[in-house]
Amino acid sequence: MTTNKGKGRRIGLFDYLGNLLDDTKDYVDDVLARGRDVEDDVRSTTRRALRRDDEPDTTADIEDLRARLEELSAAVRNLGTSGSGHGQPVKTR
Secondary structure, eight states, X not given: OEEOTTXXXXXXXXXXXXXXXXXXXHHHHXXXXXXXXXXXXXXXXXXXXXXXXXXXXXXXXXXXHHHHHHHHHHHHHHHHHSSSSSSSOOOOO
C-alpha cells in the first residue's frame, strides 16, 4: 500500500492505478490538443504564405529585367570589341 502525499491517507492499488491512468489520459489529451494547435498554425501560415492575392504581378518585372540584361550584354560585347586593342581592361586609379 502507498500513501497519498497530499492527504496523508492510504490508497489501494486500484486507486493508484486509476490515478495513474487518469493522469496519463490528461497528458495524452494535452499533447493531442497542442498537436492540433500546431497543425492549425502551420496550415494557417502556409495558406497565408502561398496566397496569390498578396503577390504583385511579376511578369512585367521579369520582362523588364530580361530587356535590361540584353542591353547590358550588348554593351559588354561592344566594349569587348572596341576596347583598348589588346582585350584587357584598362586599370584606373
